[in-house]
Amino acid sequence: MKVIMTGGGTGGHIYPAIAIADKIRRKHPDAEVLFIGTERGMEKDLVPKSGYEIRFITVSGFNRKKLWKNFKTALDLAKGNHQANKIISDFKPDLVIGTGGYVCGPVVRAAHKKGIRTFIHEQNAFPGVTNKLLEKYVDKVFVSFSESKEYFKDQSKLIVTGNPIRKSFLTCGMGNSRDKLEIKPNEFVLLCFGGSLGAGKINSTMIHVLEAFNGLPDARVFFITGRNYYHKVLESIKEQGIELSGNIKVLEYVDNMHEYLSSSDLVISRAGALTVSEITACGKAAILIPSPNVTGNHQYFNAKVVADKGGAVILEEKDLTEEKLLGTVMRLKNNKEALNSMSAASGKAGRMDATDVIYDHLGI
Known part of the structure; x- marks a missing residue:
């Protein structure tokens, strides 16, 4: 059996594809799985690191602000269509699964035209443009949130699956993870991250939280800045004259996010679909x-x-201030009952069988 996975740009599109591929490999050890992405996206590094072969096509997104740039987009699309056709003709897959990003368009359409079974997965509650356009070319549309169903036309194709997440997030326990990270059972752990590349506003606001927690007994803070902001954050901390104590760790990036997330009591983060799914799967x-x-x-x-179910507090960036962020953190830290209630609600909002549900509907 041969399977093509396509999706790219950010980890939010790539990790679900890897999770689905891993499930297929576990069920069919002899299956050949090929990824198709772009050389500009994170898939260039993440896919080979996960043990899969990847080939690249040329594609770029539509520019809504600078329309004149879309001439190049059209040229890229024509080139990408040709490249996708050739890869599919050479590889001869039995099915193609897209997990979002512009790269999915040429690949899924080319497979559909060749009579190959095609599927897409939409991670977000508000679907992306590419997946809405691809709906008519696929056998099934897998969606993470029931709230996104209204944005698709053919309801008969829709299956609510949840978001495929890596097995490591489903199997790690708090106690084991804290042992690995040398965190004491009684310590309050705050984890902050803004995605693999980072988030500037969160990072700058978070420094005030670091200062408040610096040296605080029985409290630990893990602040993952993202690769684009790490040195800038360290410079800001130095400029503000803050000498960090041992209970504060500022990190550029981590490969074992499942251990940090599992160890935490409270998480501060963006709300990408994959991030939200991992947080709720861990019940944080x-x-x-x-x-x-x-x-x-x-x-x-x-x-x-998640917030509507009681598992999260939303702070919109336009309203984000140092005082508001710190105040929200301290309110939850000092109210164990409220924190536990949120954690329980988060866990109920999560779904841990997404890869199983998707696999069951692939017909393989």
């Missing part, structure tokens, strides 16, 4: 700060799904 209370720089404000809708 969260302060979610949706990115305002995404299509259709979809991160707000992702956050709202």
Whole structure:
């Protein structure tokens, strides 16, 4: 059996594809799985690191602000269509699964035209443009949130699956993870991250929280800045004359996010679909700060799904201040009952069988 996975740009599109591929491999050890992405996206590094072969095509997104740039987009699309056709003709897959990002368009359409079974997965509560356009070319549309069903036309194709997350997030326990990270059982753990590349506003606001927690007994803070902001954050801390105590760790990036997330009591993060799914799968209370720089404000809708069920507090970036963030953190830290209630609600909002449900509907 041969399977093509396609999706890219950010980890939010790539990690679900890897999770689905891993499930297929566990069920069919002899299956050949090929990824198709772009050389500009994170898939270039993440996919080979996960043990899969990847090939690249040329594709770029539509520019809504600078329309003249879309001439190049059209040229890229024509080139990408040709490249996708060739890869599919050479590889001869039995099915193609897209998990979002512009790269999915040429690949899924080419497979459909060749009569190959096709599927897409939508991670966000507010669907992306590419997946809405691809709906008519696929056999099934897997969606993470029931709230996103209204944005698709053919309801008969829709299956609510949840978001596929890596097995490590489902199997790690708090006690074991804290042992690995050398965290004491009684310590309050605050985890902050803004995605693999980081989030500037969260990072700058978070420094005030670091200062408040610096040297605080029985409290630990893990602040993952993202690769784009790490040195800038360290410089800001130095400029403000803050000498960090041992209970504060500022990190650029971590590969074992499942251990940090499992160890935490409270999480501060963006509200990308994958992030929200991992937080809820681990049953963690969260302060979610949706990115305002995404299509259709979809991160707000992702956050709202969990917040409406009591598992998270939403702080919109336009309202984010040092005082408001610290005040929200301290209110939850000092109210164990409220924190536990949020954690329980978060866990109920999560779904841990997404890869199983998707696999069961692939017909393989």
